[in-house]
Amino acid sequence: MNYDPRNIDIGQLARKYFDGTATEEEIAILHRWYQDADETDAAIVDITPDEFETFGASMLEDLHSKLHADKAVAPVKRFHFNSKYAAAAAVLIVLCSTGYFWYSNSNVHPKKDIAAVVQADPLPGKDGAILKLANNQQFNLDELQDGVVLKEKGVQIVKNGNEVSYTISAEHTTETGFNTISTSRGQKFNITLPDGTFASLDAASSLKFPSRFDGNMRKVFVSGQVYFDVKADQQKPFTVSANGFQVNVLGTRFNVNAYEGDPYSHVTLLQGSVRLMEEKGGTARTLVPGNQAQLDAQGNLSVVPQGDLEMIMAWREGAFQFRNTEISQVLMQLSRWYQIDIDLQLKDNEPRYFSGRLPRSSSLSDILKILRLSDVNFKLEGNKLIVLP
Template structure:
């Protein structure tokens, strides 16, 4: 952000005329400036520290402070974590405006990468493929008595067209690339949201005995209730059995654990060699080393991606980079000594990569973008 723009926001802050959106930008700019000029972020609070930046800019500040907007608790070493939370929330609520206002900030990146979007590939039972982001809205195919339609909202809909259809089930697979996400409604009414770099294999029409799908990557399920026909999700080395429920599964191959988070209903978890466990709403199971570890959670972090947000709760830089890799379709290279600090906060997934990295850099980590690669220094 230019000095002129900073002075303008500081003057509005001092007069009590700053909007919440402008406050979010000023918060982040302030922490950047404090770091660059070796200003110590003290426990006195945001106002007292901001006054020191104000004085260095020699701006006329004759009007009294009328602070009525965002207030910060004690600022210490974790100040960056707090600003991530406020700035990220602003991004989520007002993405378009923030894109315009941040556009004039001083960026040091040689190039930039746009965020992912509604992209997926559908592979039918006969091996034919349909690129869903290029396909026109309307009917795409009919298989096993089921009509496959792309809706105007950009999701895939399976609906029964022939109730007398029989024979062996025809399996379809929907795959999202890195930088892609997609929503699908299965023939039983179950709705599935697929995160980036994921795939779901399922029968075009479920047989009478059970409903079973195979997941790789991450997905959020809203399973249609059917007490006579359980719904099963196979993912890596784990099987999840439900009747009707809402839950999220993170089963990426490069993550240390398979995490299942339950929001509604009940699920039972099974894995070879492990004791079967049942989950209740508000619980999360982490599976690793042949064991299920159950903990209480509000679930916000696990489904932030579905809401268009990166949400970090004491996440180290490697954890954050894995999410950026998948959503921006990039590689990550680490150089030098990597910070062991953890981050907490929210950032919109609908902004360019440079904007995410700029926010993270306030915490002391430095980045470069070289082609389709993030360099972490």
């Protein structure tokens, strides 16, 4: 049966599909129709919006069972896609046991497979960081063996896997100076600060902190994305300075996203309470758990009462997560993790959005196969990813 929606009763085929009487050929036609359809098209062929969404989920499970009939896999985890990109739901397979997405679309749209234009597949990021001490001594942490990195005059720095920790003894006699731990693109690392505060750095991020927290406050400086679990100390408030604003806390858990050049910086509170204000002055805002504060380059501060915590914290769980995220923001995250530059050559003004959860352990080519579902094509030249019109 040739595919021509003008000559096919899609509504009848859909009902045969739900009844379990559709042939393989008819199911293939339905898959093809669903990729190009939205809820308006569904209404024309007498399919309700609920049936349309159920239809997509059912096809997703059908594809999963066909592709992996010979493997023991966990149930499919479903994600909601808006109607414009509902096609993604029909071809995106999520294996909960591994977190991987699978792409199966070659029989529907005979477009050039993205793997054919990715010559050297950039590797995903890994653990790694540079630790620079106040005396300019530097340690490449991903090259060091586990164990004591430095032990001198009451300061002990120990590396254990993907974390470095500071311990300060009462015999600490060295002059307090600032140390900096920094990750490049394609790196992440964790640190326990001298006061016992835990911090986790995402790619292209840095954390500047004193070798000892003297006086009546603890102040650090952040660039990029850093998660904090602050050691409680009622006598010494903890302050984070980042991209034109300050976060003041006593003991709490929160995430700072403050990449230089990004249009917005964000602070998301997971536990406790924080007070946020511009460094140049202005109105201070107190956040409660679940709040996400957003600050633009002009210093305008707004607060979302309930941020999308699952999406915001996905990086800590080894995943990218997007919900109707504009494609340029998706690509910016990929740029930092896969160490690639982005050349956006889209000529139209229509925004493209993507929703889904992708493992950060995936190869870039696997990620790009999924992103093609948002009607975007790519070409990789060296470390430059060209987004084609």
